[in-house]
Amino acid sequence: MRRLLTIALVSGSLAGAALAQDAPVVSATVKKVDTAQGKITLDHGPIKNLDMDGMTMVFKAADPAMLKDVKAGDKVKFTADRVNGQITVTKLQKAK
Numbered sequence: 001m002r003r004l005l006t007i008a009l010v011s012g013s014l015a016g017a018a019l020a021q022d023a024p025v026v027s028a029t030v031k032k033v034d035t036a037q038g039k040i041t042l043d044h045g046p047i048k049n050l051d052m053d054g055m056t057m058v059f060k061a062a063d064p065a066m067l068k069d070v071k072a073g074d075k076v077k078f079t080a081d082r083v084n085g086q087i088t089v090t091k092l093q094k095a096k
């Protein structure tokens with residue numbers, strides 16, 4: 001049972017990674033970081049792959065470790081996609 005669950009989780013994250021490669025990079029300003037919940041609030045530009053205009057909203061982080069190096073006020077570039085039904089930041093880096 002445990003092994004089945006592990007396989008499901010691994011294949012789920014592989015699917016997410018494959019989708020992320022196609023996702024366009026979007027610019028955003030960090031509004032809030034919640035490392036405990038693995039969530040980040042971004043004031044983001046249009047996200048074409050999610051058919052979304054610019055707005056401020058909360059995203060789940062694909063990996064909470066992604067949030068360690070960013071803080072409110074930072075300019076970032078990110079990709080987002082729907083992973084297991086949740087809008088998720090799949091890549092995140094500080095804008096230079």
Ligand SMILES: [Cu+2]
Binds near residue numbers: 044052053056057
């Ligand atoms: Cu949005």
